[in-house]
Amino acid sequence: MRSMEKSIMALLIVVIALSILLQGATAVETSPTVIVVGAGMSGISAAKTLVAAGIKNIIILEATNRIGGRICKTNFAGMSVEIGANWVEGVGGNEVNPIWKMVNKLKLRTFVSDYDNLTANTYKQVGGLYKKSEAQTAFGAADMRSEFSTNISVSMSAHRQEDISILTSQRLTNQVPYTPIDMAVDYYTYDYEFAEPPRVTSLQNGEPLPTFSNFGEDLYFVADPKGYETVVYYIAKQFLTTDADGVITDPRFKLNKVVTEIRQSRSGVIVKTEDGSIYRAAYVMVSVSIGVLQTNLINFHPDLPQWKILAIYQFDMAVYTKIFIKFPYKFWPTGNGTEFFLYAHEKRGYYTVWQQLERTYPGSNALLVTVTDDESRRIEQQPDSDTKKEIVEVLRNMFGKNIPEPTHILVPRWWSNRFYKGAFSNWPIGVSRFEYDQMRAPVGRVYFTGEHTSQQYNGYVHGAYLAGIDSAKIMIRCIKNKDCKYHAMPKGT
Template identity: 70%
Template sequence: MVLVLLIVLVTFLSLNDLLETVAARDPTLTVIIVGAGMSGISTAKTLSDAGIKNILILEGTDRIGGPIKKTKFSGLSVEVGANWVEGVNGKEVNPIWTMANHIGLKTYYSDYDHLPANTYKHMGGVYEKSIAQKAYDTADGISEFSKNLSVALTSERKEDISILASQRLGSHVPSTPLEMAIDYYTYDYEFGEPPRVTSLQNTEPLPTFTNFGEDLYFVADSRGYESVVHYVAKQFLTTNKAGDIIDPRLKLNKAVTEIQYSRSGVVVKTEDGSVYKAAYVMVSASVGVLQTKLINFVPDLPAWKLLAIYQFDMSVYTKIFLKFPHKFWPTGNGTEFFIYAHEKRGYYPIWQQLENQYPGANCLLVTQQPESATKAEIMEVLRNMFGKNIPDATDILIPKWWSDRFYKGTFSNWPIGVTRYEYDQIRAPVGRVYFTGEHTSEHYNGYVHGAYLAGIDSANILIKCAKWKLCTYNVNPKRDINLNANATRTSNDLTYWQLHEKQLRE
């Protein structure tokens, strides 16, 4: 009789009803957080601090930290993801810098001032310092022009353009190997994508350096950069005597595959068949993951939300570590960073010798996009710089962020034409589904501090709804922009045009 009743029950219940019946075993959850990177952990802590402690964090991998990730390489602990605390010693204090100092994280100041003396030709050694310095000064000048142009365009409510377009307006588009290498260092090295696809108004001037300072510190600590994420997590999650997190509200290896949402709540399903129910869900997956079908939303996210997500870019910033039997590159003060100027733009241009961070390890770090690097290519570049008799690398590490289904890239980049209107839509909740991540940070997308601050901001939006029933999220209307390039100039237009004409005269 029991078996017959069970068959009848399954027959008449829809799949959704069945899932909600199973999930109802734990009806006390207020919020499920999808992802335990910096944004997810920051969100959870903010909720906990506000008294919302009946939360559950579901992480698809076997660790917390997201793209802040260490690994072993030739006996060293290196960072395959985020590596720098960027924005230090400014008028405001970067919260990540505060955490790093609090836990005694080993960091090293990155000194880029000596690049003109360490810029290598495609073939034939180092550029004369005076020649390289002139090229760097020119690049600084056009960058300053771009910043002023961005401010003028924004204040006069003009349409966004690319950084490359601003270079064209300034009558200087990098074209020689030296100019292209410096251009890569100036922009791609920071944003993970070239100037032709990067928004001018949303990246120049860059709030990270304007607000927090222009200094950068390289993290090289056996505990890993991820220890700052653990520091935040341990402020609200239970740990054992050894300091390990044992809180049942954090569940690892729980890859979320489906999120059902309705007016009454959410049902979250994971790859292993587990089902969880809560009043709200906070999704901290990267914008790259949201652009895939890893997580199925039921019903589908509305068109306005999908369009906003699909318009944003996900960069692939690849750091390649190499170990050699001995050093063959310059060492000492002023030699940490060096540039390689190849006739092909972005061909292994930025190099760093890691003697300060890992004394005696004989390691180099090179940055390359996209993920098409090979050991043979890298060795050819090094032999062009340092001679044919240098030894082969004994070990090489090339992270594959794009092919990792849990990340699909490294961090977001603000593309041309995406305004604060689309940004508001990216961050906006859909019913009981809320969103966070570095890509939702209004001023600091792409940075660790952006991920941390975005978690706080997104949590506060949810708190207003969960605690105070203030569930309306306003997206300001898209501003009217005069798209008519032939429109008659007015007195309000002169600032932009005068700036352009002044640069042309100079």
């Protein structure tokens, strides 16, 4: 009997051992090869590129409850508006913007933005419109400064000279903007594009801009009920399974997963999320914004090396805020040549750039005003009721005291949102291709992507899309060809 019991016991031990081994084997087999952190444009673009290369064993962890990241629609007074990226920038050139291709394929509703008539639509701080001749003088001076800055930038790049700010190049012309109208035109020229002022923006990045040089100078405003995020969904649905209604049901895609820790070793990575979940993989692709990387939301173990930390903190995460405001009726000019108008205030960037939305949202009685940088941060920290009062005061200075009170206001808060910490990256003074290579460079099994890793197109939707492809290709070389060395261009090249 005892020998039989021993035999049974031995058999049980063998069964248990085999069970453990099989469980371990299953865990290895089902463990994803790559974890992608973030389901914005770059993360989805990178994931699609990996799957297309045969690396289908992936998991996408998205902190929010949706795809799209900083491409985000919302309902405002019955309209579907974009609180994040809104334009396809760079259309009509020799090269075709890849985002423009997809927007047209998806038949999204777009409108070309025409800023040419701003000289007839620039308002004084108090007292209505400037004379057109006075505005033409201000815009002409801005064009001359911009042309001079472009020539300086091209010359400096050709001779590999150190970068300077756009403001420094303006000082070389002895024409630094200081009157309200000159500051308004300068704000429209630079801050409205880069979300930061010329004193911090790189000359060699800002003049000339590769987006417009390569893809064309036209800009198209997306105003479609389906949302600009449709482009991101279109890419995602090319490799993620959906149900009959087109809803993504792929088990590899997980929402509401806030990554808080990335731990790597020679054998792989472990990713932990805020809800206590733990995921294992061979590699991880981090697509969060540069603003998030500059916070402690994600802890890296071991710590990122000093060269990587220095690269991260050399970049700026700019804040760009589009405020929507609706009225019971229109009191501003409408029709051709009136879509955009400027407000010249003694405080630079104080509710400067306006867009009336009658063409894009007929009958909406709505305006869009853009603020950036310090004004964005200030406005995010005050009640919307205070912002509404400020806006109404500005509009009364432009259009008279008898305008009505607004019925709705929408103030996005990208800077305050811990999952974004801003709108997009800006290239500051002194950052070169070397720093971009450092920013994009993997650290062991941890790879990085995002619009901030695109040297030519940082800050743009097409930059995010192309960066995802580029970063994925670097990872693919490592996984498939065992070529895991990253070659950064030397400083100064």
